Amino acid sequence: MTEPEPVRRVLIKLSGEALMGDQQYGISPATVNRVAEELMAAHDANVEICAVVGGGNIFRGLAAAAKGFDRASADYMGMLATVMNALAVQNALEKLGVPTRVQSAIHMESVCEPYLRRRAIRHMEKGRIVIFAAGTGNPFFSTDTAAALRAAEMGCHAVFKATQVDGVYTADPKTDPSAERYERLTYMDVLRDDLKVMDASAISLCRENGIPIYVFSIEDQGELGRVLRGEGTCTIIGE
Numbered sequence: 611m612t613e614p615e616p617v618r619r620v621l622i623k624l625s626g627e628a629l630m631g632d633q634q635y636g637i638s639p640a641t642v643n644r645v646a647e648e649l650m651a652a653h654d655a656n657v658e659i660c661a662v663v664g665g666g667n668i669f670r671g672l673a674a675a676a677k678g679f680d681r682a683s684a685d686y687m688g689m690l691a692t693v694m695n696a697l698a699v700q701n702a703l704e705k706l707g708v709p710t711r712v713q714s715a716i717h718m719e720s721v722c723e724p725y726l727r728r729r730a731i732r733h734m735e736k737g738r739i740v741i742f743a744a745g746t747g748n749p750f751f752s753t754d755t756a757a758a759l760r761a762a763e764m765g766c767h768a769v770f771k772a773t774q775v776d777g778v779y780t781a782d783p784k785t786d787p788s789a790e791r792y793e794r795l796t797y798m799d800v801l802r803d804d805l806k807v808m809d810a811s812a813i814s815l816c817r818e819n820g821i822p823i824y825v826f827s828i829e830d831q832g833e834l835g836r837v838l839r840g841e842g843t844c845t846i847i848g849e
């Protein structure tokens with residue numbers, strides 16, 4: 611008898627910008643549908659999936675604070691923006707027939723479930739994709755840190771950081787043709803060189819919990835599935 615494929619559990623971090631498409635702001639339905647198809651493909655490949663969505667396509671606390679908003683209030687607005695994105699992704703996934711639950715760190719029971727660690731794990735075991743909204747629920751944090759935190763809480767084997775490029779480069783590959791992609795980086799490389807992958811608290815949290823980070827492009831169709839199978843292009847950050 612052949613052994614069943616091992617089930618892996620991964621957390622995918624989707625920034626708000628990944629849902630924006632060509633727009634300058636907000637949610638592009640076509641882009642959300644495409645992202646949902648990527649998640650569905652991974653889900654179909656016997657991988658337990660959860661996701662943390664950002665909100666930068668709608669509202670960023672730090673930018674708003676720079677314009678005079680109180681930082682904590684602005685951050686709560688940013689967290690509410692992530693709930694809108696989470697509902698958009700849930701809607702697209704359910705249209706594809708993928709059972710999905712949204713859990714929010716800020717309780718809003720008439721919209722989605724409250725964040726409950728054990729319940730989230732149960733959902734994944736039952737084959738549902740769980741989308742975590744409202745970041746950590748605390749101002750002065752980012753959804754990158756929320757991604758690292760939830761990945762640790764869920765016992766995820768990896769964080770998959772979806773970006774617009776296929777990894778971490780020595781310079782911006784969109785403007786510098788000599789930029790080279792790193793195959794692997796250590797957590798310390800990222801922290802020491804202040805590489806703009808995820809913020810330092812997210813990197814530290816992944817490091818403390820031994821969770822590797824795969825930086826890949828969500829723009830390339832099918833890439834998430836390929837990276838999950840070890841065939842894709844990405845940068846792996848680990849020890």
Ligand code: UDP
Nearest residue numbers: 626664665666671685688745746751752753
């Ligand atoms: N935010 C927060 N606490 C958290 C997560 C997010 O206050 O735990 C706020 C913060 O203002 C942030 C905004 O929500 O700017 C949107 O999240 P983020 O900027 O991380 O989204 P992304 O860059 O991934 O789109």
